[in-house]
Amino acid sequence: MKLIERYVSEVGKNLPLIKGREDIEKELRSTLEDMLEERAEKAGRPVDEAMEIELLKEYGSPNKVAMTYNPQPYLIGPRMFPFFLTVLKIVIPIVVIVLLVLTGIQAVTETPLMGREFINIIGDGLAGIVSAAITATGYIIVIFAILERVLPDSEIDDLKTDEDWNPASLTENDPDTVKRGDLIAEIAFTFVGLAILNLYPEILGMSFFSDGDFFFVPMFSDIFLKFVPWINAIFLIEIVLDIYLLRKAIWTIGTRIVNIILSVASLTLAVVFIRTTDIIGFTAESFANSPFTPEQAEKFITIANVAFSISLIVVIVIVSIELIKAVIGLVRSLNKK
Amino acid sequence: MANTESLENVVLELRRGVIVLAALSQLSTEQYGYSLLKQLSDQGLEVDQGTLYPLLRRLETQGLLESVWKLEEARPRRYYIISAEGKKILPKLKKEWFDIVSVMKKMLT
Structure with missing residues (x-):
C-alpha cells in the first residue's frame, strides 16, 4: 500500500488550493484500497506491488486526477469574460491614444x-x-483573475446585463442617450490637457x-x-459636465445648454487665439x-506658427460641428416637451 | 481521426448530463463512491472515476446530496445520500428526461 500512499499525496500536491483537500485525499485513498481489495479477491492472491502498479496506471497520472477536481479551470471564467473584454476595449484605446498624443506633443515641441x-x-x-x-x-x-476568485457567484451573475436586454432598443435610437465611450475618452483627454497645462508646462516648449x-x-x-485660467475653467466645466452625463446617461435641456455655452x-477662445499675435513663444530672441x-x-518659428494656426482652425471646425449638433439636440428636446 | 475525436466529444457531452440524473436516482439509499460506481456499471452505465467523484462533490456543494464519513472494515468511507433539495428536484429531472427521450425518439425514427 506504500505506492497508494505516495500516489495520494502526489495527487494532493497537484490539487488546487480548494476547500476539502484532505477530504479528497481521504476519499481517493479509500476508493483505491477498495479497488485493490476487489482485484486481489478476483485474482485469488494477496495484494502485491504489481497489482498496485497496474491499478494506479489505470487510474491515471496524479496530475490528471487532481485536475478533475479543479472547480476553476479558467483564469477568467466564461461569465466574467464578456465584461473583461468590454473593459479591455475601453482602457487600451485610451492608453494608446493618450500616449500617442503625448509622444506627438513631445516630438513637435522638443x-x-x-x-x-x-x-x-x-x-x-x-x-x-x-x-x-x-x-x-x-x-x-x-484584476479580473482575482475578481473571478473573490466575487461570490451571485455578484458575477449581476454583471450580466444582457438579461435586461430589450428588443425595443433595436428600433429606438434616442438622440438623448449619451455615448459613454465618447465621454470617457473626452474626460481622459481633457484631464491630460489640464495636467500638461498646469503641472507639466515644460512639455510645451523646446529644451536643449x-x-x-x-x-x-x-x-x-x-x-x-x-x-490659461480661461482654458482651465472650460476644461474643468467640461470634465464636471461629462462626469454628470456619465452618471445620468441621458441629455437634458439643462446639460445641453451648458454644453452649448462651453x-x-x-x-471664442480659439478665435481670440488666432487673432492675437505673438502668442507663440518661439521668437528670434528666444533662440x-x-x-x-x-x-x-x-524657419522653425514659421513652421511652429503655421502649425499652431492649422491646429486652431481644426479645433474651430470640430467645435463648430459639435456646437451645431448641440443646438439641433436642444431644439429637438424643446420640441418634444 | 478527427471524426473519431468529434464523435467521442459528442458522446461525452451526451453522457455528462445523464450521469447527474443517474447518480441522483441511485442515491435514495446511501452509498459510497465506489459502490455507486459499481452499481451504475452493473446496470450498464460505465462511468469513469475521474468523472463521478468530482461530480458527487459538486452535487453536494449545490445542496442536492449530503455526505457523511463512516468507518467500516477498518476503512473510512464517505457515504452520499440524496438531500431534501435533491428529492424535490429529482422528479422534475426525470420528467425532463422522459420528455427529451420521447421527442428524440420521434425525431430520430
Whole structure:
C-alpha cells in the first residue's frame, strides 16, 4: 500500500488550493484500497506491488486526477469574460491614444522636427505605447483573475446585463442617450490637457543642451499665460459636465445648454487665439543662445506658427460641428416637451 | 481521426448530463463512491472515476446530496445520500428526461 500512499499525496500536491483537500485525499485513498481489495479477491492472491502498479496506471497520472477536481479551470471564467473584454476595449484605446498624443506633443515641441533626436523620441514613444498597452492588459487580467476568485457567484451573475436586454432598443435610437465611450475618452483627454497645462508646462516648449548649458524655450509667450485660467475653467466645466452625463446617461435641456455655452466659449477662445499675435513663444530672441543658426530658427518659428494656426482652425471646425449638433439636440428636446 | 475525436466529444457531452440524473436516482439509499460506481456499471452505465467523484462533490456543494464519513472494515468511507433539495428536484429531472427521450425518439425514427 506504500505506492497508494505516495500516489495520494502526489495527487494532493497537484490539487488546487480548494476547500476539502484532505477530504479528497481521504476519499481517493479509500476508493483505491477498495479497488485493490476487489482485484486481489478476483485474482485469488494477496495484494502485491504489481497489482498496485497496474491499478494506479489505470487510474491515471496524479496530475490528471487532481485536475478533475479543479472547480476553476479558467483564469477568467466564461461569465466574467464578456465584461473583461468590454473593459479591455475601453482602457487600451485610451492608453494608446493618450500616449500617442503625448509622444506627438513631445516630438513637435522638443525637437526641430527632423534629425536623430526627433526619430528617437518617436521611436521611444511608440515602444513605450506597446509596453504600456501590454502592462495595462496585464493589470486588467490580474484584476479580473482575482475578481473571478473573490466575487461570490451571485455578484458575477449581476454583471450580466444582457438579461435586461430589450428588443425595443433595436428600433429606438434616442438622440438623448449619451455615448459613454465618447465621454470617457473626452474626460481622459481633457484631464491630460489640464495636467500638461498646469503641472507639466515644460512639455510645451523646446529644451536643449548647448555647450554644456541647458536652454528651455517655452512654446507659448506670456500673452498666452493670461488665457490659461480661461482654458482651465472650460476644461474643468467640461470634465464636471461629462462626469454628470456619465452618471445620468441621458441629455437634458439643462446639460445641453451648458454644453452649448462651453462650445461657444471654446470657439471664442480659439478665435481670440488666432487673432492675437505673438502668442507663440518661439521668437528670434528666444533662440539667440540656441545651437540653431538664425536661418534655422526663423524657419522653425514659421513652421511652429503655421502649425499652431492649422491646429486652431481644426479645433474651430470640430467645435463648430459639435456646437451645431448641440443646438439641433436642444431644439429637438424643446420640441418634444 | 478527427471524426473519431468529434464523435467521442459528442458522446461525452451526451453522457455528462445523464450521469447527474443517474447518480441522483441511485442515491435514495446511501452509498459510497465506489459502490455507486459499481452499481451504475452493473446496470450498464460505465462511468469513469475521474468523472463521478468530482461530480458527487459538486452535487453536494449545490445542496442536492449530503455526505457523511463512516468507518467500516477498518476503512473510512464517505457515504452520499440524496438531500431534501435533491428529492424535490429529482422528479422534475426525470420528467425532463422522459420528455427529451420521447421527442428524440420521434425525431430520430
